[in-house]
Amino acid sequence: MNPSPEPATAIVFILLLSCIAFISVEGTCSDRCGTLDVKYPLGTGPGCGDPRFRSSVSCLNQQELIFSTHTGNYPIKSIDYSKSTITILDPGMSTCSFMKSSPNFGLDWTAPFQLDSSIFVLLHCSSPSSLVYKGNPLCDTSNSHICFSLYSCPGIVSFGVPPYSQAAASSCCVYSPVNLGPADDINLNSLHCSTYTSILSFGDSPTDPTQWEYGIRLKYNYGDDGNIPSVCGDCERSNGVCGYAIPRNTFVCACRNGVNTTSTCYGQEGFWSSSSSDLAVFTSMIVAVWITVLVTAFQQAM
Template sequence: MENALPFIFILISLFVPQCTVATDHPSCLSSCGSLRLKYPFGSGSGCGSPRFHPYVTCSAEPSNQLLLTTHAGTYPITSISYTTSTITITPPCMSTCTSMQQSSKLSLDWASPFQLGPSTFLMLSCTPPTSSLCIKGSLVCDPSSSHLCTSFYTCPSVIGLGLPLFPPTNTCCVYSPANLNSEDELDVKSMECGGYTSVVSLTDYPTDPTRWEYGVLLKYTHGAFDHYYIDNKCNGCEESGGVCGYSTVDNDSFVCVCNNGVNTTTQCSNFSDQDESIFWSSAQLHTWKSWLGILAGYLLFSIATYSEIGGESFWVGL
């Protein structure tokens, strides 16, 4: 029995959890390109909110760009406003004053946390007259804003749409406020148009399209899941220098990813060897506790057997 005891203790030491980082969680970035990432946004799986992945990801080097992916396309995200809960995307096929091109549609996913925001769309190279353009029986063009078409059509790149220089403005429609159809799409072809542009802001130059701010504004919503973690855990995690994320193997439970490589369920500044809330998933905890129970039982059985063989009562000795 004396020779067996060291072996038993060696086995126990192999299965008792050490202060090491869980291996089931990826590293998370606090920024992607020039954009700062805060909850609910994340750089990939296990980062930010599970509601926002896989819709939003950070592309690998060298582009290192934050992207929104839908069922019909991938769009670069150029800005995030955490104050207004909005993002701005720049669809690759969207026209601007410096580059106009044919486009088929803009799409979102109805199950995603994103909805179309208050952007102003200009439908371009449409079948005239656009004043009669209807969607679901309703006229969509805003005649009071037709001056935007006049200004935009002064851009020389208009020939990229197959139009002549200074084309007739009755081939342009100012669609504002804009809505997507039942499939969460702006279907350019079904509107009998060749392309579109979206203007986030006219800045201080309403008649100079070279200085407009182009992009599609999207609103995002926080679900109950996000509100719970923001109010209870995420703010503290980010204030301690961590990045908010979730476990990809433990029912999306909250994880605070720290820059020293440690993952906790609280805050980075709270980490210590005695913290009961650190770095193991429930699956890992269950595994080592099971082995420890088996080995402990075997140890007690061996001690009891040894005591009986030696003619001594182990239990009385206790």
């Protein structure tokens, strides 16, 4: 009678689970997504960056950095780490070249983002003068020249409104959504407007909307003082990517060779090459060897 294979089997399964767990965290974080550099507190996916940003920012197919809220997913156009801002594009938003009915836009209450310096303009509204919140008007009449400029855009005819007309300008509202509270929602249905646009810059042509820059700029907040934690700074200087271990959200430094540490990537090269694929291949070899051992043990026990 052959010896019982239970102890060996148990050891094999433990090692297999360890290898699988090791593979599952390997190579998940990157400091680049498409053409954008991704730094703390932003991350490319779960376990990367600051955990407070995990539901807001992700990398789609390693090609496009996406900002997500309850109203949709929006491509991130640029990031200014010195000012803690990101600029996003709403594909449903109107611009001078193309105007259409827009979906609502809003920020999540729990996300560490708020509207920054964008100028929001509501277009084709039924009665802008009646837009009030707690007795305060939501339309800034001192910037009515923006409305006149926008209604010179050829795209306005899609709403059946002649360009340059007084009727067109009177259905426009230069709008401050921060008056609606922390959610910063633009609910076009409740505002009785058809579409909106957001202006980042007038450039050198304050009266020519075809030359304006369109998009939505958001400011993000992290930490008590807005500074990168020293442990993360050390990690980035060692060519690592700051992240966190799920589910406790404890800090990890993800190294390019696939190793995760609690400090820095200095001295982590060791056996591994700079390519994380080498680590995956080696780990897969370990798994294959132990699967062979397991099969052999069972065959001997039969």
